[in-house]
Amino acid sequence: MTGSIMDTFFEECEELLEAMDAGLAAIEEGDQDAETVNAVFRAVHSIKGGAGAFGLDELVAFAHNFETVFDDVRSNKLELDEKLIQLLFRASDHLSDLVTCARDGGQVDSAHHDVLIKALAEYIDEDEEELVFEPMGVGAAFEPAALPLLDAVEEEVTYDIRFHPLKEMYATGNEPYFLFQALSDLGELSVSLDENELPGFDAMEDGENYLSWELSLTTLKPRSSIEAVFEFVEGLCELSITTDGDAEAEVDALAALNAAFGVGSAEEENVVDVPLDQPAPEPVEAPALAEVETVEVPEVKSDQAAENTPVAKKDAAKAKSAGPKPTLRVELDRVDKLINAVGELIINHSMLAQQIANLDASDTRDVETELEGFKTLARDIQEGVMAIRAQPVKPLFQRMARIVREASAATGKSAKLVTVGEATEVDKTVIERLADPLTHILRNAVDHGIETPEDRAATGKDKAGEIHLTAAHRSGSVCIEVKDDGAGLNRKKIRQIAIDKGLIPENAELNDNEIDNLLFLPGFSTASEISNLSGRGVGMDVVKNAVTKLGGRVNIASTPGRGSTFSIILPLTLAVMDGMVVSVAGHTMVVPITAIVETMRGNDDMINNLGADGTLLSIRGSFVPICDVASSLGLRGDTTNEPAGVYLLVETENGDRCALAVDDIHDQRQVVIKSLDGVCGNVPGVSAATILGDGKIAMILDPESIVTASSSAAVFDTDRRMSNAIAS
């Protein structure tokens, strides 16, 4: 096991945040049944609990407010209207920010934080007890919290606390001493041990607890502070807290407590009757943040069984959010090692096959049959291992919902994200690296794509824009599409900007597709003023780069007045691909099948010269520029008209066609991709390497960059020249 408990906590937070988002999305869709609400509540509560243990005060404080509002929703005190749901969404976004900050360091936007806390506080029932929030649990035990905001608002009260831990409490590593220490920080504490239940030595059972304590605490703090101390052992002990105050209050409080600890009915009124007249305190900085606090009902009755240990509780929450499928958490390294080993296995198979073919044996049929079986098995294993790395895009899409929310809030536009194909599974790394480009595209879609509500109304569209985010498998690749129903690309403006920025000459003649692709040039940003949202000086070229790095490509399609569609097409996996094995100037190389439109054997009749050194290949009446791979890679010094025998017709991402001239085609096979990162720098024209059946390494060509490198089109050269300049 590597990583600290804290890492585990943050990992769980991720899951909990996902569960929370999923729950909120369901609520927004109108699914407001108790179970959904509870699921969200539990997620928030668990985050709060964990954060408390690590002393992440700001996070705890916010989660607490959030949870309190949700608790009221749960007990039907609050109506879930549109406004509240939006607030809850924003709160959930902020909560995930807080988690990220806690993990990576950094500061959250404190103004935003305060605004949200205030907004949440507005929903919290006025009658409910307001008091100072305090870091609780273990954190509090070690760190006496100063509570400067509550000066003498209350008289000292003496609480009699009877505390009988169940044996489960010890099993979870809780230590009464720390609880008492935390209590003693609240005020004057006297402790006496009650050993009446202690049986004779012979009757004593191993692991059973017979001890309980009578505590008497005189404190200024309200009851909930005491309850907070016991929060982490709730359900693990028998606890009663009584004051010497009037009897009625006692009954109420007891009921509330029982409810809090899951002993009494979940329907119990859960308000503690200590009304304080203190004004809603100004949020200062955490941890001295003044907060509102209510007693919460942690679980509904049905969950009591699962409540016994924190572990069980966590699992229950997880099971609820992720469905009943049992899962196993494995370190990524192990999976990757397995993937590498399987890659070797496949290479090994082709080596064996080659050796057997070379054998001078009379009858190798039996061996070949067995070898075929070996191949099938190896493929099966490979697919299985790949499936381990594959994950549904759902969490990614959920995050994107947030991006759209924020973007629409920032621009004052109304946009709704509709996701389709959330269950589509994609390699984990792909998902991770897709987050940034998708964020960018979606922000752009809201910022530039969707019109203002007035404009939309004027053109007869629904006031709220719709953005469709779709994921689907399409013939060996994954297609992710972002489609908005906005105004479409303003080609005239794009063209003008490109001219203004010197990206294209003024008289350049470009078709619509080429204009659209100008968006992907470095340094292009259509926002005339750099807005907070999109256009931070980086443009869509970031998107293109990120996608290209993943071995995919981006396409734009746009209809004026109807909207634009960005499609990202990605390989299913980063580890294996189908390639065509070719030879180029005596070197064996691999061309990705996905890039090849067709292959043909050329003859002299098909080659036409154009100008001094341009050659065109005529294919069924159309002419396509020829690009000699060998000379483009610098493997053949002179560009003589040595007949390169075979042409691979490839299509670049902007729709241009080009014929790659190679010497011969040998084979089509699945190859294991070996990254050249860290082996050598960026090699122009080569995307990676692979190991062939004979154990030799072959370069995997990047047709896109070969074509761009040799392409004479000025526009698309710009980006090439830049990367060359960087590379050299």
Add this chain to the structure above:
Amino acid sequence: MQLQAEAKHVDHSEFVSFTVASQAFCLKITQIREIRRWQPVTVLPHAPADVLGVMNLRGAVIPIYDLSARFGLEQTDASERNVVIVVSVHDKPVGLLAESVSEIISIDPDDIQETPQVDSRNTMDFIQGIISQNDEMVRIINLDAVISSPEQVAQ
């Protein structure tokens, strides 16, 4: 310098000596992972002259450098008689082409002499010190200087 510091702990270190362009060089035996016979490598397009290409080392793609070209000497015309010394630099395996491996020598750190100042700046950076072995000068290679880290290469 570094070698002298280590001398306090170890009396003798073992070095593997080999020839590159008829000159004797050596590397500490602990730096060497394995020594392989030369096999044709896969050429990297647009690679500098001292990068011969990449080789398959049990499934890993490792770059092969021509030490001779790296030292500014003439380029080796690699054949089956040559060897590839696989070393680990910056935690990555790297292959170095040498003419042939000579022997394992045991060196008393006190015998290591500072590299005398000569004109060839390039070579100077790559040589950590020299020792005399059987009246022949053996140059100790400063591996970190010879192979820059992949990050630097990428730039």
